[in-house]
Amino acid sequence: MASPFRSVEELEEIQTIIQEHPESAFNKRPLITKLTSNGNITLPTDSFTEWVDGQEKKKGKDEKTFNELKRKYFGL
Numbered sequence: 001m002a003s004p005f006r007s008v009e010e011l012e013e014i015q016t017i018i019q020e021h022p023e024s025a026f027n028k029r030p031l032i033t034k035l036t037s038n039g040n041i042t043l044p045t046d047s048f049t050e051w052v053d054g055q056e057k058k059k060g061k062d063e064k065t066f067n068e069l070k071r072k073y074f075g076l
Helices: 008-020 063-074
Strands: 031-036 039-044 047-052 055-060
Touching: 031 063, 039 063
Parallel strands: none
Antiparallel strands: 031 039, 039 047, 047 055
């Protein structure tokens, strides 16, 4: 499948917007994400989301659980 992006510079521009734009939802709080063999896992401070084979499983959590999940899934 062909990429919708024409150049690396175009991707870098999008990355800068995500990281720096004042309205970006991705620069307001900690967010950790990781690709897995069949999806991905995402860990912001208030929830844990796991995508497995296109199915989303989302759980709410508190700061203590955030730290436990951060260690378990991301080694941090």
